[in-house]
Amino acid sequence: MESKDYLKDISEIKDLMNKSSRFISLSGLSGILAGIYALIGAAIAYWLVTNHSNGILTLDGWVFQSCLLTLITVAIVSILTAIFLTTRKAKKHNAKIWDATSQRLIINFLIPLIVGGLYILIILSQGKYGQSGGLMLIFYGLALVNASKYSIGDIRYLGYIQIILGLLASWKPGYGFWFWVMGFGIMHIVYGTWMYLKFDKKSN
Template sequence: MSSEDYLKDISEIKNLMNKSSRFISLSGLSGILAGVYALIGATVAYWLVINQSYGKLLLDGWVFKTCLVILALVALLSVATAIFLTTRKAKKNSEKVWDNSSKRLILNFIIPLITGGIYILIILGQQKYGQTGALMLIFYGLALVNASKYSIGDIRYLGFIQLVLGLICAWFPGYGFWLWVLGFGIMHIIYGTIMYYKYDKK
């Protein structure tokens, strides 16, 4: 066996091991759409605040409650889109959607996310609103970094960016809305576009 064949065999074995331990069918397009949903939701929320509350978010009014509903809808649409597009991509590549690697990915993603969600609900119940945007970015970043070892490694970089934005947001809470838009909107679109051309469009 020549050295070239030997290296080729090693490369194939490595690829098989990566496929068996990582869920690699995540769709870049789902990241783009998640960013678009976030921008649309942020635009609607901003319009409500500016036009209905004279530029101030009334924390006990219907505007604030409507903004929370918009946030929930953005999250729901993002998750539904990710499931649909990822399932379609996996079937197209003749890969299993629900196996040990995808189970590990989801578990490692939702633990920090659910923990953060519960904590945010607790502090909202205590009427501590100032750090909500920062906490969303930080816990989401932790979820991405934690899940990256069971999927495409590139998502860890999106996680690091979200963490940095979250910390900046904690330091400058007055810019929380715009940092949230940057993290969940613009960065998702940039990340999704890179992933689409790197992994999806081959």
Template sequence: MKQKDYLKDISEIKNLMNKSSRFISLSGLSGILAGIYALIGAAIAYYLVDTYSSGTLLLDGWIFRTVMLVLFLVALFSIITGILLTTKKAKKNGEQIWDSSSKRLISNFLIPLVAGGIYILIILTQGKYGQTGGLMLIFYGLALVSASKYSIGDIKYLGFIEITLGLIAALFPGYGFWLWVIGFGIMHIIYGTIMHFKYDIK
């Protein structure tokens, strides 16, 4: 009986340490919605490029600026949705939304993401379009793996998948758009669904 009590105490201590060092209130539903936003954005971008510029994207054209606006809106809606749903889940679980673990999570996520975004903007100004999709996937994957140390560990697997898709896109730049759709759209929906049923529904 005492041994069972000791094991129970150790388990509770482990859970408390895990909660104090990791932000675990990320919402699976926000991942699903982010994937849906990405698919909608990709459909709009594909229609614009295919209809108005014969499949060619020029840096100084209005199609390019519109596509960049669409990508920005996809990211913005995903961030807003993530914040709202994660805040709601944290309150439901009685957790703080802005503590040391969430700060570490955000900083570790943003460092590779911001560095990658700046690098992508630099190569775009040089007229190098072919690797853009692959680089987005790679840097986003690196950001997920980096942040996974301070959140639900499962997000690192999504990060590995994004990195792999990015490397494939680098090998086959002609398929970069479709690999982007798979990475940011379909994989987010799959990952979000798994996380929703694994962590959100109790």
């Protein structure tokens, strides 16, 4: 009996240590919605390019600027949705939304993302469009893997998938758009659904 109690105490201590070192309030629903936003944005961009540019983009063209604005809008709405749903989940479980762990999570997530974003802007300014979709996936995947040690460790698998899709998009730049749709759209929905069923639904 004492042995079982001892093992239970050890398990509880390990659980508390894990919670104190990882930010576990991420919402699976935010991943699903981010994927839906990405698919909507991709549909708008595809329609613009197909119907108004004959498949040719230039930096000073309004179609490219419209696609870029759509991409930025998708990113902003996704971030705001993630903040709202994650904050709501944290409050529901009486967890802190802003502490040393969440700060480390954000810093480790943003470093690869900012570096990747700047590099993509550089190559776009040089008129190199073909690799941009693949690079977005690769740097986003690296950001997820880098941040996973401060959050739910399972997000690193989504990061690995994004990196693989990014490499495939770089290998086959003619299909970069569709790999982008697969990574940011479909995989977010699939992974968000899995996270929701594994973590969120059980806690409701």
